Amino acid sequence: MGTVLDALAWKFLEKLGQLIEDEVIMTLSVKRGIESLKKNLEFFNAVHEDAEALAMEDPGIDSWWKNMRDVMFDVDDIVDLFMVHSQKLLLPPRPVCCNQPLFSSFAKFSFDHMIAKRIDNINEKFEEIKMNKEMFGLERTNRQQIQITIVDRSQTSPVDELEVVGEDIRRAIDDMVKMIVSSNYNESRSTVFGIQGMGGIGKTTLAQKIYNEQRIREKFQVHIWLCISQNYTETSLLKQAIRMAGGICDQLETKTELLPLLVDTIRGKSVFLVLDDVWKSDVWIDLLRLPFLRGLNSHILVTSRNLDVLVEMHATYTHKVNKMNDCDGLELLMKMSLGPYEQSREFSGVGYQIVKKCDGLPLAIKVVAGVLSTKRTRAEWESIRDSKWSIHGLPRELGGPLYLSYSNLPPELKQCFLWCALLPSNFVIRRDAVAYWWVAEGFVTEVHGYSIHEVAEEYYHELIRRNLLQPRPEFVDKGESTMHDLLRSLGQFLTKDHSIFMNMEYSKALPNLRHLCISNDVEEIPAIEKQKCLRSLLVFDNKNFMKINKDIFRELKHIRVLVLSGTSIQIIPESVGNFLLLRLLDLSYTKIQKLPESIGKLTSLEYLSLHGCIHLDSLPDSLMRLLNISFLELEQTAIDHVPKGVAKLQQLYNLRGVFDSGTGFRLDELQCLSNIQRLRIVKLEKAAPGGSFVLKNCLHLRELWLGCTIGGHDKTYYQANEIERIQQVYELLIPSPSLLYIFLVGFPGVRFPDWLCSEPERKMPNLGHMHLNDCTSCSVLPPAGQMPELLVFKIKGADAIVNMGAELLGKGVNSAKHITIFPKLELLLITNMSNLESWSLNTWNLCGKSEQLVLMPCLKRLFLNDCPKLRALPEDLHRIANLRRIHIEGAHTLQEVDNLPSVLWLKVKNNRCLRRISNLCNLKDLLAQDCPALYQAENLISLKRLYMVDCHNAKQFRMSLLEDQQLAVHLVQMAGISFQMNLSIIRQCSKKEKAQKDVVLRRKLRLRIRLPVRQRLRRAGAAAAAGAGAENGCKCGDNCTCNPCNCGKLKQATS
Template sequence: MGTVLDALAMKILSNLGDLIQDEVVMTLRVKKDIKMLKNNLEHFCAVREDAEALAMGNTVTESWWKEMRDVMFDVDDVIDLFMVHSKNPSQLPRLSYTEIDLLKQAIRMAGGSYDVWKSDVWNELLQTPFETGLNALILVTTRNRNILEQMHARYTHKVNKMNSTDGLELLMKRSFRPDEQTNDGFWDVGRQIVQNCDGLPLAIKVIAGVLSAKRTIVEWESIRDSEWFTHGLPEDVTGPLYLSYRHLPPQLKQCFIWCALLPPNFEIKRDSVAYWWVAEGFVRKEHNYAVYQIAEDYYHELIRRNLLQPKPEYVDKGISTMHDLLRSLGQHLTSDHSLFMDAESKEILPKLRRLGISGAVQNIPAIEKQKFMRSLLIYNNKNFKSLNEYTFRNIEHIRVLFLSGTGILSIPQSIGNLVLLRLLDLSFTDISILPESIGNLISLEYLSLLGCHKLNSLPSTLMRLSNISFLQLDQTAIDHVPKGIEKFQKLYNLRGVFESGTGFKLGELQELGLRCTIGMSRTRCQTNDVGRIQQVYEMLVPSPSLVYIFLIGFPGVMFPEWLRSEPEQKLPNLAHMHLDECISCSQLPPAGQMPELQVLQIRAADAIVTIGAEILGKGVISASAFFPKLELLHIIDMRNLEYWSLNMGNLFENMEAMSQQLVLMPSLKRLLLLDCPKLNALPEDLQRINSLKRIHIEGVHMLQEIVSIPSVVWLKIKNNRSLRKISNLSGLQDLFAQDCPELDQADSLIALKRLYMVDCLNAQPFWKCLPKDQGLLIHIATPGADGRDIFPDESLYN
């Protein structure tokens, strides 16, 4: 409601100054009107916060908000059209006087009031999924007691609210860094704030997100004394949730409520949502920062405020989800202009601005009737099978068109009418051709064709799209791109690189200045082309600001020089490195001294037999640690790997003195070893890594024992045929073992609290080796899983 108005007003204000001097405005004689609109909007921004608070409980004020919002949406559309057409004067006649009048209507609206009331509609989040379960125990979690009654639940466990002591500890932990000092005043005010949260952990966390930006007791007292209970909220949405939303900056409010348009438990990918927000105009450019970097900062700020929940397996927080109560809040705040349709939705509003449609919806509404829509997102819905010419002629104000996984087979020529379209995602559809009119999408910045397996060519008009910053061509039948890709000077993220005699040369990529991610998919080549491709990769010297690199299917016998020789100098900002299916490289790059590397994945490097000191780097000059920021290490599908060592001794002349002074992987949290059948031992130096908490070992058939890694608290072992012994893991609390037939010995597992063993033939002698007096919780099933992973979800243990 107020969020939309506030953000739109600020966006329009930032454009109006430039627009006043524009030739289009002079021609259409609306300069005076625009100046008046600008003045009124500045006044509106000054009183916005108080008016928004009044609107939550006042029918007349709320109605004014809604009417004002509709006009502001239209004004934003007109201004965007002005700005697009001013760059293309030949399209000026398309502007109608009706659109011009919208500017004057907005001015009148700034002082008007209207008596319009629309009843609120509350849709249940849950429905009965099934009547009975055969041969199974079904665990249902719900806040709706009626659900349990409908399912004839045999046992009901009511989760107690968090007590005040634990609540205060959670609040303070989330509000301050571990190394920050706090005085008693913060604890006293925090105790009172926790009482207002009524023992709800989610409420405490989101309020802590607000408090984390407040560093004085006066500011904390201001939060404590705020209005905690707001009329008109959905039943399960508590006042603290809305309070945390109210304290967001305007641009973050828009980003937050936009996420409510996504399906429940949807994996929100940072790279994608940043482009969505930019396409909608939520992100304000600041100084010399790339707008996509600013959008990513917004994403991380929502995580810091506990409004998005990062998935624990992604150390960079690149994927997150939204709690269903926060999603309900977002949907409530936008219920009069945005809708997410699921199987239970019965009707849609006549003037939607944003529409999301789940894969469960059988009857797709008439899209062409939504003439004012700005975002259309249809998720994996095969019932959506066609787009006609009429559709795109009517939704010409759309900015975001997301049709991933739908049943469409073709795109009509009329898509060229969408001159405001900034994001187009056609991934995983069966389209076989793109229309030539796609070259008319002069505002397009994001184009994803990922997984369009039937698409084998791109129209030459694609090269007109000079604003393209994201282009994804992976997993298509495309083997060349029209010449001229070097003209994409704004290209920020390229995924899928091809070369043929009729397309561009890979050398042209040197002119692009890719700054964020280079995704290199397996190049289509014959054996005699390997040398030529190696040469091309040598030419692809990335920018020093590169953060991610995915090297997939590289056919050369050695990694490019910029990766194998002092990469810490050439790629000082690299945080993620994935080396997948580099089957001919016999030695890994010396990544150990890369200062920012957080994630390293090595997969399917068939030529590698040993991993030794070469990965740590060639000698040490100034570094005090090897892999100083590495948090995740994944070694996967290494079928010929036999030996792995982290011994630093042979890097120095004075072996003892130097190796003891250096720290090895001081930030490593998780190690994954998967399908390395010939590896016979873990490196002895793992015991030096005090930060290593989780290890997952699966398909390492020659490994016979896991010993002396005192820092590990969580260990999962699966399908390791020769593993017999686990010992001297003094910090281990959770052990999950499956399909390890020889495992029968345990020693010095003094901290173990939970043991799961499935399909382990010697489970009984193994657990009998454990102390009987440490309150151990044991779960044993044999036989039973047939190779399926039946352990509790790992995220439960974060």
């Protein structure tokens, strides 16, 4: 598939070709040198595509390969440096004194002389490399350039649940969930459960399935997932635990401060904690054990390769994950490479042979499936089967399928994969950020018709499709992912001589480093200024990184990527202007107070993030000289003035946190940003209305965020004339038809902008997401029902809305013959509507006038939160055929939920007046919590699972539940519960019995639950079971199947 250097060669040849055509910007000597350099690069097309692999097996070839790679990096440096100076020559001249032209000419002559000399040196090195190439016989004849196909992800399906294949893992999930939710252990202490197995065998997949299980989500109030790397820091773990528990710890930095906060955050709450990939028991014994003892009922699930770790943590039960059998492995391979299993029979034979080579490791099967997903013929599968799966010198655990998945990557993706391996273990890789990193490194090849950032994002998704990155399941758009430790180790092994991830255990820097990532646990920062070849430096959240040696900016002349996010650095010296090749500068969440004027000299800079720099209160005027900038982020800073000149930044693709500052930047400047795709404008209460539509030339705009930071929660803050002024500002911000996302936050106007209310389906035909947050004074919603592509509609904090309904349908629907309301809407969220009293879909008055009416045909999920005055759900909600899940919380006036035949899952929580749930004939899961008036349930004939928490009148349910209903009931006890219920008991069948018809034992059990809950519950269950056995004259003993006490369902219900 080509080597990493192939991608560099293609890129350099294209750049050199462009330079040769430009006669203006080079002298004759430089042009001749570049022509020779281009010819020397073309020879690389004849290098054997296995040279990278052969270098690991032959020391001579390895030396040749390293020399070749170093020369290619030299070419990259000289080409970029020359292009930077060429751009300076093409810039309009500034006013100068009389002797300046003579000085400039001399400087240009000196620079050309230097460039010509360096090019000659590179050409000499190439001649030596050519001789060695012939010595080693590294010839090849045919070579194809691999193209990455851009996929329209808006037409693809969202992320499915984690693939689970095989009865063993399904049984393990169910058994462990039952064990966790039904454990009879003392609730005053924490209980540890373990999952143990070798790397890549599926421990994390199993833990994720358990973590996301609905039974787990309902039993525990707090859910925390912590990835434990080998070099974790205590403060970072504590911060992550606090945030996931719902706490805020942004200003705390020490363990002494964080531990008490964690204790307070989880005190009195039931907690489910996952510690993934634990290497040493210290993280639990010395750090987390005591805080989680303060929880009401803490259950801890630990995954580890080492059984001793789980023993030291006193795991109550440990599940050992075994290798996958070949049949299950084949099913997994086919699912992940070809899709449905039925369509892959012709590949099953060769697929089975490939699975045998994966040795039962799910990770190995997945990455090989990623390779096979790009192969569509049996012959190609056989070629993969017969190819070389490993190389001499590669560690055994990194060879085989893992190396195969890397070696089959196109050259561009090899660079991106190796770059991700440089990041810390369990690092969350965000699509937007990594795309900019790759662009800054020069890894991304332009594709006609697409922006370079879109191509980079497609590289990211291609690595996911090949299973080399693992998407986080909570992000349906795959926007965040991680890399498995074994794949990370492979990447670090392949780049060990020029790229390093430096941590506390390995802090020795190598000469000629190109890429360096410093862990947050490194206490002594090395002498970075000595790494004169460094191209990227990444430091994440290292509080020991407090200042930058000025020599760094003088010596690191080749740096492209500089990430100092979350460090304690306070001052950026003026010498930063020496970074002529710097393309990405990330200073987010640092303590910097100002930027130097010299930042305007960074003419190559494309990405600048100042997000979260709360001490930064101003920007230098020189910032507007960064003509190549495409990403600028200013959110969550103390900046009160944005300099004038944004209009000159023609390459801006993503602008976040900009605002009209009167004497500086004005909204009118946005008219010049024709390439902008993502725009966030804040503090719009400060803006003055202009004389034109400021976004009229932003024809590629995809995401628009408009917000007021003051007054969104208090409509009385503004005078009437101020509100009208702000209204006029919004009216001028008409987005282009290309818009996909719209966010309005804190809008204080009394009516939404006209472009959102008058035929939005025509003005924004591609809009997929509409979020209206804290628009407290608007009493009428926009007519979103006619928007053809709308997928997500969120309304939050619209306090002025009392009645909601007809306005959503839009004008003209009465005259239409075929009406579809919200044709593609999948998710509807209505939250924090404090005055909403009625909600009607008003379809009744349309039915007689229309030949066909379709209501929300794609709606799957409805969330209704904190609407305390809402009296009833819409009558026509039953017309929504695909509505599957409804969550209703904080609707204190709502009295019934009924007549919803398509709903499968219903959660009602904290609804004080809810009395009745009826006619949900397909409902399978009902979750009721803190609904004290709930007493009646009718026609729930499909109900399979019922969870009840603090529903004081639930004893009336026994009149509603049929005697022969197969219902698994999970009773969650809270103080003060007292009710009765009829239960149907399902016997746990043996494997032999499962082949026969299920046997259902119907026994009436009257369970009266009082305090102390658990003891009473056990006695009631035991007494009832004994009575049932006595009535039937049973003398079979403890293992009798007619004894309900042996039924796992009963044990689960009575724990």
